[in-house]
Amino acid sequence: MTADDLVFKALADATRRFLLDLLFVRDGRTLTELESELEMTRFGVMKHLRVLEAAGLVVARRSGREKLHFLNPVPIRLIHDRWVDKYTERRVSALADLKNQLEEMS
């Protein structure tokens, strides 16, 4: 399993993406706090966090009996750089912004 594979497999699940969304809004949350935002059992959430950690998308730090989770955006940026040409980036970025705006309007 390559580093790439870990990242993309981690992002392939909607629950894990939602966890990243939660951490994007606010970092440093515990497993229990994250679990309370989901329908899933604690074990399911824990498994997902393990996958995200292994991929480097989430970094965790223990504090007493708690484990705090932080979002690491670097792997996401690397995905971007793999297929978005530096020279055409401005144009693509403009298109992406437009798409976002259209969706916000509807």
Add this chain to the structure above:
Amino acid sequence: MTADDLVFKALADATRRFLLDLLFVRDGRTLTELESELEMTRFGVMKHLRVLEAAGLVVARRSGREKLHFLNPVPIRLIHDRWVDKYTERRVSALADLKNQLEEMS
């Protein structure tokens, strides 16, 4: 299946990422040409291209009996924008560049 899901599931497979890499280098290739770059049978490649098309990562155009495939980078940019804060983007980008350089050196 949401639009998100289609994109991330499409990216979860190493063969499909390799197809994107091929199209990133040069666009407008046919199924047969792409197949020749892979160990897989034509059917396998075709399935993967269907998935990439459904996700909007690849756009195809028929020309006679051939089907030409093109890379569409917009969904990739949207992934980036989802978790990389506009304000911290410069810093993250610098880190990503550093990581790329380190890997090229080793």
Add this chain to the structure above:
DNA sequence: AGAATAGGTGACTCAATAGTCACATGTCAA
């Protein structure tokens, strides 16, 4: 027309993954 070429469909097998549960360890606070 007939052969070769490019692409397409539906069913099948095998492997990987999501989610749950019983059970277990370490930490805090009264």
Add this chain to the structure above:
DNA sequence: TTGACATGTGACTATTGAGTCACCTATTCT
């Protein structure tokens, strides 16, 4: 020190997805 809390492990089930194959359609070229 006892009970409550936060996290962790291994096994299990059900679902999903990758890859192949037999068979099929459409286009080009002689």
